[in-house]
Amino acid sequence: MTTLKSQLKDELTDAIRARDELRSSTLRLTLAAIQVEEVSGKEARELTDAEVEKVIAKEAKKRREAADAFAKGGRTEQAERERAEGEILATYLPQQLTDDELNAIVEQAVAEAKAGGAEGPRAMGAVMKIVNPKVAGRAEGGRVAASVKRLLAG
Structure with a gap:
């Protein structure tokens, strides 16, 4: 059974091979956030897929908020990148409710x-x-x- 975390790692490797800078940096940052979550607390532990999903959702929310802030500040190029990163992360989350x-x-x-x-x-x-x-x-x-x-x- 493939865990969500191992799927992220595999896709990071694919993105690096494909020289997809946006995707590889987004996945790297997300895996780092997962790593931080795993070692926070009293004991290091492996996160469940549901916990990994929460970390991804938190990262996606950060991207949306950053995109809004950049857009308000007139930095459209940065806002576009944040939005693009958010869209990549959204592919790993359950379909949002209408x-x-x-x-x-x-x-x-x-x-x-x-x-x-x-x-x-x-x-x-x-x-x-x-x-x-x-x-x-x-x-x-x-x-x-x-x-x-x-x-x-x-």
Whole structure:
């Protein structure tokens, strides 16, 4: 069974052979972030695929934020590179939920929370507890929270 980390390493080797500088540097940085995560804490350990996915998602989010910052600062070339790196990382993540899919999951969770007696803005925590495991890795926290707030208010 091939782990996500070993897949990244294999694809890094392929990218280096193909002289694909953008892909190889992106994969190198991501593998370094995985390495840091593995040695953080009391004992070094091998990350599971789910944990590796979280690291990749965090790296992809950093690229999006950097791209926005560069774009606002008028540094379009750097913004383009950050976006391109983010797109490479996105290929290793689960398919993101569309707004409709996310809203359907949140609506169901709001109904579950109401059945459990939680209503209105105070139900946010209860709804998030129901939603988060269902959307893990497939929708950013900010998007999820905004959807929950919108449906609880309406």
